[in-house]
Amino acid sequence: MPEVRYSRQRDAIKNFLLSSKLHPTAEMVYKNIKEQFPNISLGTVYRNLNFLADHNEALRLNCGDGFVHFDGYTKQHNHFFCRQCKSLSDIEMDSIEHIDKIANAGFNGIIEGHTVIFYGTCHACIKPFQKIPDKK
Numbered sequence: 308m309p310e311v312r313y314s315r316q317r318d319a320i321k322n323f324l325l326s327s328k329l330h331p332t333a334e335m336v337y338k339n340i341k342e343q344f345p346n347i348s349l350g351t352v353y354r355n356l357n358f359l360a361d362h363n364e365a366l367r368l369n370c371g372d373g374f375v376h377f378d379g380y381t382k383q384h385n386h387f388f389c390r391q392c393k394s395l396s397d398i399e400m401d402s403i404e405h406i407d408k409i410a411n412a413g414f415n416g417i418i419e420g421h422t423v424i425f426y427g428t429c430h431a432c433i434k435p436f437q438k439i440p441d442k443k
Contacts, residue, residue, distance in 0.1 A: 324379030391432035
């Protein structure tokens with residue numbers, strides 16, 4: 308495997324992902340990184356984001372909104388996508404890592420992990436006169 312050369316731009320992109328809870332798209336990353344690297348191109352941002360995802364240094368998330376989102380937090384966790392405002396956020400919940408074992412039991416291969424994205428309406432988008440269903 309060829310040696311990977313250090314890149315200040317890649318390092319800045321990774322640090323931006325680690326500092327953001329917004330699960331940004333490449334365009335969002337580009338707008339923020341451009342302040343630090345005025346000559347960077349959107350193509351360079353895409354290449355570096357994909358490099359980070361391919362090397363398990365970032366997550367690549369597709370929510371069905373037409374954009375690919377990136378997450379610098381690579382440990383197993385789950386996400387929530389609001390169909391109204393299109394925000395993507397981490398969701399705090401008990402671990403469901405046991406589903407890998409359940410899925411592996413009925414699969415003739417090796418399951419290495421999973422991605423769970425819950426869909427619905429976030430608290431901020433629920434109209435004030437709508438009642439939020441009681442949580443049981």
